[in-house]
Amino acid sequence: MIDVALADDHFLVREGTRRLLEESGRVRVVASVSDGAQLLEAVGRLAPDAVIVDIRMPPTHRMEGIETARAIRARHPRTGVVVLSQHASALYALELFRDGTDGLGYLLKERVGELDDLLGALTQVIDGGSVIDPIIVEALLQRQTSPSDRQLERLTGREREVLAAMAAGNSNSSIAGMLFLSQSAVEKHINSIFAKLDLAPEATGTHRRVAAVLAFLRADSLSE
Structure with missing residues (x-):
């Protein structure tokens, strides 16, 4: 309970x-x-x-x-x-x-x-x-990024799908099943997302999976 x-x-x-x-x-x-x-x-x-x-x-x-x-x-x-x-x-x-x-x-x-x-x-x-909430993430992913959002433009369509699934709280194995990928492919996509968003290696108490989503949130808030 x-x-x-x-x-x-x-x-x-x-x-x-x-x-x-x-x-x-x-x-x-x-x-x-x-x-x-x-x-x-x-x-x-x-x-x-x-x-x-x-x-x-x-x-x-x-x-x-x-x-x-x-x-x-x-x-x-x-x-x-x-x-x-x-x-x-x-x-x-x-x-x-x-x-x-x-x-x-x-x-x-x-x-x-x-x-x-x-x-x-x-x-x-x-x-x-x-x-x-994945609805928040999906809405942000569907929006066209501004010219200044160079980091966001680096993500491929598949990487955006993986990011949305990450934000919904799915594990790597769950994402693999949802997107019909191998777990190793999911891990490669996630590492690529971290690299393209310039997220440093994970420090104590920091969740890079959420930090990746927050990168989108920050860019979205600046464009409003």
């Missing part, structure tokens, strides 16, 4: 998410609150495995969820955090991952209805991994 704390200022959304998670038989919702301050208090008191937090909550309904997520990761590094948003915003994702990617996920709210995706994200952040 995964112990989860929820935060969303809309009661019906919060209650619906709680029911969905608990009916899966894999999650126990230990707290269900309406703002970031209450969530922080609950995490300190109950030490859940993970939290799910809406990106916009009182008092300003801007980025309270992101601020709360960063505070939880700083104070309780063993607690994974999944931030939910109604908007496929590159800027939100960049802000969330500004100080690191470990144990953080950014999903669109529609994923709540896709239980396997949400449970998969919770599992990944609890394990210290990172998740970015």
Whole structure:
């Protein structure tokens, strides 16, 4: 069982998410609150495995969820955090991952209805991994890059497909099956992506798979 704390200022959304998670038989919702301050208090008191937090909550309904997520990761590094948003915003994702990617996920709210995706994200952040909603990645990959985005222009079509699958949290073996490639071919594509995006060899606490996606996010935000 995964112990989860929820935060969303809309009661019906919060209650619906709680029911969905608990009916899966894999999650126990230990707290269900309406703002970031209450969530922080609950995490300190109950030490859940993970939290799910809406990106916009009182008092300003801007980025309270992101601020709360960063505070939880700083104070309780063993607690994974999944931030939910109604908007496929590159800027939100960049802000969330500004100080690191470990144990953080950014999903669109529609994923709540896709239980396997949400449970998969919770599992990944609890394990210290990172998740970015594939819809966000797909939208960015389909956009035409600007002339200044020379790094992005280097990627082949196949490398873009591999990157989208990486961002969805798929392992190398899963990507191989999805794209009908050998695992060695997938590894070569991933190494090529890292090289073309000038991502240095992985340092402690850094997820190059997510960093590759963030390279697209940064370029997209600069072009807006």
